Each structure stands twice: as structure tokens, then as C-alpha cells.
Amino acid sequence: MDTFQALVARQDGDRVVAAVETLQTSELPPGEVTIRVLYSSVNFKDALALTAKGGVVRDYPIVPGIDLTGEVVSSDSPDFAPGDLVLAHGYQIGTGHHGGYAEYARLPADQVVALGPLSPQEGAAIGTAGFTAAMSVLALVGRGIRPPHGPIVVTGATGGVGSVSVDLLAAAGYHVVASTGKADQADHLRSLGASEVIGRLPADPDAKPRPLGKTRWAAAVDCVGGATLADVLSTLEYGGAVAASGLTGGAALNTTVMPFILRGVALLGIDSVQLPIEPRRELWAQLGGALKPRHLGQLTHEVDVKDVVAVLDEVRAGRYSGRAVVKVAGGF
Numbered sequence: 001m002d003t004f005q006a007l008v009a010r011q012d013g014d015r016v017v018a019a020v021e022t023l024q025t026s027e028l029p030p031g032e033v034t035i036r037v038l039y040s041s042v043n044f045k046d047a048l049a050l051t052a053k054g055g056v057v058r059d060y061p062i063v064p065g066i067d068l069t070g071e072v073v074s075s076d077s078p079d080f081a082p083g084d085l086v087l088a089h090g091y092q093i094g095t096g097h098h099g100g101y102a103e104y105a106r107l108p109a110d111q112v113v114a115l116g117p118l119s120p121q122e123g124a125a126i127g128t129a130g131f132t133a134a135m136s137v138l139a140l141v142g143r144g145i146r147p148p149h150g151p152i153v154v155t156g157a158t159g160g161v162g163s164v165s166v167d168l169l170a171a172a173g174y175h176v177v178a179s180t181g182k183a184d185q186a187d188h189l190r191s192l193g194a195s196e197v198i199g200r201l202p203a204d205p206d207a208k209p210r211p212l213g214k215t216r217w218a219a220a221v222d223c224v225g226g227a228t229l230a231d232v233l234s235t236l237e238y239g240g241a242v243a244a245s246g247l248t249g250g251a252a253l254n255t256t257v258m259p260f261i262l263r264g265v266a267l268l269g270i271d272s273v274q275l276p277i278e279p280r281r282e283l284w285a286q287l288g289g290a291l292k293p294r295h296l297g298q299l300t301h302e303v304d305v306k307d308v309v310a311v312l313d314e315v316r317a318g319r320y321s322g323r324a325v326v327k328v329a330g331g332f
């Protein structure tokens with residue numbers, strides 16, 4: 001194996017373009033574990049990686065794909081052996097060095113997770129977004145939020161983080177309110193476990209934001225940020241919490257201290273990228289067991305890696321629903 005196929009993103013003037021190329025094995029980054037990639041997935045960050053000034057890739061060319069599952073083909077680490085099925089995501093995979101949209105990847109052993117009982121396809125279906133959803137749900141549980149406390153709103157509900165959060169929260173017995181800009185996906189969200197489906201928040205984007213609004217939610221999983229997160233913060237019940245992971249609606253947060261000092265509200269930051277490997281492996285073990293999303297098949301679509309750019313365009317525009325699993329082996 002001297003060469004392999006990869007989707008390579010290159011800067012072309014003020015654009016980023018991606019095309020299938022043949023790379024040399026010597027171009028793989030350093031690391032103890034070489035992996036034959038079977039699947040990757042589509043995450044919002046992959047769309048940003050293909051966006052000029054997207055802010056996630058410093059140096060092009062790069063193979064995007066911030067997560068991957070596959071089979072170990074060689075290992076200089078005692079922790080992994082050829083034939084092991086593994087997954088990896090976070091750190092700088094697909095943003096600082098070559099990622100999952102290639103037939104081969106090479107990674108440090110302390111970034112690699114054993115797949116356990118999950119199949120490579122299931123691991124990719126959960127992927128970075130599903131892992132982040134699980135971190136968000138567990139952060140709320142750790143804060144003491146329980147089903148009898150009231151409804152949990154999930155924003156960006158048809159997206160990757162959102163749809164897996166709906167699934168996990170409903171399975172844990174919470175009353176889930178799915179907030180989405182895609183009214184035609186209401187039945188789909190109910191089939192994942194949402195008890196109610198509402199539009200995006202704030203309901204009136206032109207209204208002046210209020211420091212404290214009428215309380216509506218015991219807690220929230222928010223991957224949208226911006227005006228949506230500000231609205232959620234101002235409408236949480238006393239002692240409520242929001243697990244905040246994303247910025248599809250904007251990075252700025254225009255709020256006041258009022259929800260924090262008058263309602264004891266908590267803003268829980270969620271970061272899957274730098275999470276150390278031990279808790280990362282522990283959470284993946286849970287995702288392969290009791291925490292496994294119940295509707296993975298229903299919220300997943302498969303796409304060949306050679307066709308992934310069109311899907312990334314839909315994700316960037318906020319039009320995509322669910323999780324796209326990227327078939328890498330046999331997908332070029």
C-alpha cells in the first residue's frame with residue numbers, strides 16, 4: 001500500500017475546493033496506529049472545513065472528515081493490533097491533519113477508541129455529533145435535571161447533535177420539545193421521541209431580547225447558539241441548565257447576568273474536541289451499551305465519499321436532516 005484515494009480540500013484563491021486525489025502513504029501524519037477507514041460521517045465542522053474563512057482549518061491542503069471508523073492495519077502500540085475495529089474523532093482530526101475522508105488514516109494511539117459492540121457503520125452514525133449529544137445529556141443529568149422537573153427543549157433538532165439528543169432524552173424518560181426550522185420534519189422528530197415540535201427560537205427573531213422571559217424549560221440542549229441560546233437562557237425555570245455545544249445560529253451571545261443571579265440557571269459548556277481519551281473511551285463504551293441511540297437507522301442516510309460535497313453544501317445551508325454516514329471503503 002504505497003498510495004491511496006482521498007478527498008482533498010485545497011485553497012483556490014478565495015474558495016476551498018475538494019476533489020478525489022491519489023496520495024502517497026508517506027503523506028499520512030505521524031502516529032502509531034494506521035487504520036483502513038471504513039466509514040466517516042458528516043458534521044457541521046466538515047462543512048466549515050470546506051468553507052473559505054470557515055475558521056476550523058488553518059492550513060490547506062487537508063483531507064477533511066472529523067471522525068472515522070475502521071480496521072487497524074498496523075500498530076506500533078501494544079494497545080492495538082491489526083484487525084482491531086476502532087473509531088476516532090476530535091483533537092485535530094480533519095482540521096489540523098488528515099481526517100476520515102480517505103482510504104487510510106494514521107493517528108497517535110492515545111486518540112484511538114476500540115469500537116466495542118458497535119459496528120463500524122453504527123459508530124459513524126453516532127459520530128462526533130452523537131457523542132456530543134451524549135455529553136450534553138449527561139451534563140444535564142450531572143446537574144441534577146430529572147424527568148419530573150419539566151420539559152427539555154432541544155434546538156437545531158433535525159441536525160446531528162439535535163436529533164441524537166432527542167432520541168437519548170426521550171429514551172431516558174424526559175418530555176422532549178424539539179425546536180426546528182423544518183416544519184416538514186415534525187413527524188420524523190416525533191418518531192425519534194419528541195413529545196412536542198415547535199419552530200426555531202426565539203419565536204419572534206425581530207423582538208427585542210428580554211433579560212428574563214416567562215419560564216418554559218427545565219433544561220435545554222442547544223447546538224445553535226446566538227439569539228437562540230440567549231432566548232433559552234432567559235426562559236429556563238429556576239435552577240435550570242442548558243448544555244451549549246454549537247453556533248449554527250451564531251457565535252455571539254447577547255444576554256445579561258439576570259438568568260444566572262435571579263434564577264440560578266447554569267450554562268454548561270460542552271466540548272468533545274479536547275475531551276481526554278479516558279472519559280472519551282468510557283462514554284463510547286456507554287454508547288455501545290445502555291446509552292445506544294434507539295433510532296440510529298431512522299436518523300441515518302448513507303452517502304459515498306465521492307458524493308459528500310453535495311451533502312456538505314446542504315448541511316452548511318441548514319437544510320439537511322439527521323446524520324449522514326460516509327461510506328469510505330468502496331465509496332471512491
Ligand SMILES: NC(=O)c1ccc[n+]([C@@H]2O[C@H](COP(=O)([O-])OP(=O)(O)OC[C@H]3O[C@@H](n4cnc5c(N)ncnc54)[C@H](OP(=O)(O)O)[C@@H]3O)[C@@H](O)[C@H]2O)c1
Nearest residue numbers: 044156157158159160161180181246247248249271272318
Ligand atoms: N462543542 C463540540 O464539541 C461540538 C461537537 C459537535 C458539533 N458541535 C457544533 O454543534 C453545532 C451543530 O452541529 P451538527 O453537526 O449537529 O450540525 P447540523 O447537523 O448541521 O445541525 C445543525 C442544525 O442547526 C439548525 N440551524 C442551522 N442553521 C441555523 C440557523 N442559521 N439558525 C438557527 N438554527 C440553525 C438546523 O436545525 P433545524 O433546521 O432543525 O432548526 C440544523 O440542522 C455546530 O455549530 C457544530 O460546530 C460542537
